[in-house]
Amino acid sequence: GAVVSQHPSWVICKSGTSVKIECRSLDFQATTMFWYRQFPKQSLMLMATSNEGSKATYEQGVEKDKFLINHASLTLSTLTVTSAHPEDSSFYICSAHRTPTYEQYFGPGTRLTVT
């Protein structure tokens, strides 16, 4: 199977600090990874599409300077929440696209709490 991991699984940070979340495809290469945010009892909302070796594509309303995405290799994408605020507290989930199929494999998510 295709496994995607995320690290950390949960993190608590103080307001104003930055937090980096890693997303790794463990047994396949992913030229495209996706970052989602999910608030309690709500659906997943796509934040950005991360392409290896190029700039990420952000969805409307997502601040690219606040949510920095780096996809430096075919197995790793990182999301950095800069100057975090309590309203950034959420469940962040990544997925990796396994070519040549259309399937996306999801990571277990990272619970971010900003105090």
Added chain:
Amino acid sequence: GESVGLHLPTLSVQEGDNSIINCAYSNSASDYFIWYKQESGKGPQFIIDIRSNMDKRQGQRVTVLLNKTVKHLSLQIAATQPGDSAVYFCAVDQTGANNLFFGTGTRLTVIP
């Protein structure tokens, strides 16, 4: 654009009964549809998918039906078990975009 919705936010079924979860979408150009299961505190887990050139696909205890005429998608779970309790999302992908639009989600509760 694409909007995805689910008809019922919650569904309770008796263990052993069949479950049906519905989903509606708006963009007739949508080509690929996926059902995911999400347990509390975890990422979505792929259940089954279907492409627009099909109207039915079966997996182990699960069946997905696609009605393109009315832009409706359903997930049927046979002999529902307590381990099936979770939130179920439908997701829609337009070919080439590979961006998934998720529905609101239906919480399935299986009563022992």
